[in-house]
Amino acid sequence: MQSCRLAAHDISCRRGDRVLLRGVGFRLRSGEALHLAGPNGIGKSSLLRILAGLLRPFSGHVEAEGGMALSDERLPLDVHRPLGAALDFWRQLDGAADVCNDFGLEDLLDVPVRYLSTGQRKRAALACLATGGARIWLLDEPLNGLDAHWATAAQAAIEAHRARGGIAVIASHQPLELQRLEVLPLLDHVG
Amino acid sequence: MAQAPRQLALIFRRDLGLLLRGARGRGGALLPLLFFLSVAMLYPFGVGPDARLLARTGAGVVWIAALLAAILPLDRLIEPDIEAGLFDQWALRGLSEEALVLVRIAAHWISFGGPLLLATPIAAGLLSLDGWQLGRVEIGLLLGTPGLAAIGVTIAALIAGLRGGAALGGLLMIPLAVPLLIFGAGSLQPDGADGLVLLGAASLVAVAIAPFAAGAAIRASRE
Numbered sequence: 378m379q380s381c382r383l384a385a386h387d388i389s390c391r392r393g394d395r396v397l398l399r400g401v402g403f404r405l406r407s408g409e410a411l412h413l414a415g416p417n418g419i420g421k422s423s424l425l426r427i428l429a430g431l432l433r434p435f436s437g438h439v440e441a442e443g444g445m446a447l448s449d450e451r452l453p454l455d456v457h458r459p460l461g462a463a464l465d466f467w468r469q470l471d472g473a474a475d476v477c478n479d480f481g482l483e484d485l486l487d488v489p490v491r492y493l494s495t496g497q498r499k500r501a502a503l504a505c506l507a508t509g510g511a512r513i514w515l516l517d518e519p520l521n522g523l524d525a526h527w528a529t530a531a532q533a534a535i536e537a538h539r540a541r542g543g544i545a546v547i548a549s550h551q552p553l554e555l556q557r558l559e560v561l562p563l564l565d566h567v568g
Numbered sequence: 569m570a571q572a573p574r575q576l577a578l579i580f581r582r583d584l585g586l587l588l589r590g591a592r593g594r595g596g597a598l599l600p601l602l603f604f605l606s607v608a609m610l611y612p613f614g615v616g617p618d619a620r621l622l623a624r625t626g627a628g629v630v631w632i633a634a635l636l637a638a639i640l641p642l643d644r645l646i647e648p649d650i651e652a653g654l655f656d657q658w659a660l661r662g663l664s665e666e667a668l669v670l671v672r673i674a675a676h677w678i679s680f681g682g683p684l685l686l687a688t689p690i691a692a693g694l695l696s697l698d699g700w701q702l703g704r705v706e707i708g709l710l711l712g713t714p715g716l717a718a719i720g721v722t723i724a725a726l727i728a729g730l731r732g733g734a735a736l737g738g739l740l741m742i743p744l745a746v747p748l749l750i751f752g753a754g755s756l757q758p759d760g761a762d763g764l765v766l767l768g769a770a771s772l773v774a775v776a777i778a779p780f781a782a783g784a785a786i787r788a789s790r791e
Contacts, residue, residue, distance in 0.1 A: 431656055431790050445660055451653035455586065466582055470575050470661070511660075 380407045381443025381512035383428070383544050388437035389568065390423050396435060396568030398424060403561060405546070407512075408539045410555055413548040415563035421548035422449065424563070425515045428546060443544070446511035448519065452498050453505065454490045460501060461486030468508050477507035479534045480527070495522035503531055507538070514538060514545045520553075572663060576671050579658070583675035587641070600637040601683040607633035608691035619696045626695030627705050627756045633691065634684055634709060635745050638716045642737035645676060645724035646786065655786055665783035673714070673721045673778060680720075681713030701756060708752045708767055715771030718778035719744045725782035729789055748774075 388401040397420030405411055413421050426432040428439055429447045454463035464476045464486075480500040485493065493501060499522045506514060514535070520528045532554055535545050539555075547553060590596025611629045612622055649655055658668055688709060692702040723740045727733035747770045755763030 426790070429656075429660055431659060447656065447660055449653065451651070453653045453657045455582070456652075466578070467657075470578055472571060472574075 379443070379512070380542060381544055382406055382441065383443075383445075383513050383546065384440040385428065386437050386440070388424070388427060388439070389435040390420050390427060390432075391435035392420070392423060398563060398566045399568045401561070401563070401566050402437070403559070405544045405559075407542040407544065410535065410539055410545040410547065410558050412553055412555075412558050412560045413546065413563060414550070414560050416550060419563050419567065421550075421563065422517050425449070425517050425546065425548050429515055441513060443512035444510075445513040445515060446506050446509045447515045447517070448502050448506040449517035450521070452490070452502050454501060456491040457489055459487050460490055460493065463490050464501065464505060464508065467505050471509040473508050473510055475508075477504045477534075479507060479530065479537075480504045481530075496524060496527060499523055500527060500531075503534065507534060512543050514543060516545060516547045516549075518549050518551075519547060520549060520551055572667070575661065575663060576667055579663075579668065580671045580675055583672055584678060587645075587675050587679035597679045597683050600640045600680055601687055603640055604633045604637040604684055605687055605691060605694075607636065608694045612694060612696075622696040623698065623701070626692070626697050627701050628753045629695060630688060630691050630697075630705050631708070631712075631749055631752045634713070635716065635742070635749055637684065638680065638720050638745070639738045639741050641676070641680060642720055642724045642727070642741065643734040645672065645721055646782070647724065647728040647733070650728050650786065650789055656790070665786045666779040669721060669725070669779040669782040669786070672782075673718050673775065676721055677714050677717035680717060681709070684713060685709055704756055704760070704764075707764060708755050711764060711768040712748045712752050712771050715748050715767075715774035716745060718771075718774040719748075722774075722778045722782045722785070725785035725789075728785070 382405070384404040386402050388398070389396055390398040401424060403411055413424060415421055423432060425447065427434045429445055430439070460482060468476050480503055482500060482504055485497060490501070503519060519531055523531055536555060539545060588597045608630065615621060655665065655668065659665070685706060688706055689702060692705065697705070719741060723737050726740070727737045730736060748767065751763050751767035751770055754760050755767055757763070
């Protein structure tokens with residue numbers, strides 16, 4: 378994997394008339410991970426969407442080198458299709474050789490996506506992200522809905538991604554068990 | 569970027585399959601088609617079986633039926649894919665909203681205009697149209713349905729995420745589609761070949777503007 382980089386400079390984030398966050402900045406290099414920590418509604422998801430380039434920051438700017446992938450609370454799979462076919466659409470789109478099988482979905486490939494449980498949907502979303510091969514992962518509450526076993530597996534997948542030289546930015550209100558994890562407490566940046 | 573054409577081809581295949589078959593609990597291509605034929609079937613009941621009256625007014629009814637049928641699929645053209653985050657995922661992969669909208673218009677045109685063109689001979693039979701009229705209506709629909717598809721996708725992008733968007737979509741569609749209806753119906757006059765030219769032009773304008781308008785609407789929905 379080529380090296381990648383992600384830096385945020387003095388980002389402010391506004392939703393409607395309210396400035397949620399001010400002066401958020403960080404630099405990440407290959408293999409590093411950042412935990413955006415803070416309670417519900419503080420602006421973690423908005424910040425991730427700014428990093429992804431989907432929202433414009435109120436001020437500041439983002440520098441990124443390397444492809445980005447976002448996994449949020451939505452599952453970008455066609456709900457009526459079997460999980461296998463729905464994942465295969467993204468595999469083909471990203472030109473990947475195989476669908477990621479770190480999340481134990483082998484037995485569910487024939488099941489239409491709409492029948493998946495909350496945890497299974499989260500695992501499918503993570504498999505979708507991991508299949509794409511993007512170097513920078515933006516994860517919004519990646520452990521939501523996962524049981525202890527799969528929460529461990531998801532964190533192991535993030536560690537494996539970092540070991541390959543990837544970057545992970547994780548927005549979560551839960552504590553994470555990752556090596557050398559930088560934590561950015563967003564409470565310090567509330568506008 | 570180099571793989572954008574391949575990705576757009578994949579997305580086109582997916583869009584077309586989804587729009588033809590229908591999914592997410594909403595009808596596919598069959599529903600607008602049945603609606604179109606129902607209007608053609610009901611009209612003779614409404615005005616009586618006078619073949620001359622039907623032949624004189626029927627071709628216009630085909631156009632009105634086509635316009636109304638175009639309203640039916642509006643709420644499933646764009647909104648479900650914004651809600652499921654697909655447009656965000658495509659944007660992250662560097663695909664422009666404009667290109668995605670153009671792909672969506674093509675898929676919608678085939679899934680909606682195609683069946684309509686195939687069903688028009690049946691509607692013509694129900695409305696006692698002669699061969700010449702049928703030919704004109706078919707050519708007119710062939711030229712006009714891309715415009716209807718483009719306007720439909722634009723409105724679908726504008727109403728995505730609004731409460732009561734489906735009803736609003738119908739109200740927005742009617743005035744925007746009026747030029748197509750006027751030129752389409754105008755081309756049915758004996759000397760109406762110019763109507764076909766104007767119809768094609770109006771359709772082309774709609775197809776040319778739609779990707780930018782709908783693309784901007786999709787981006788605005790992220791704010």
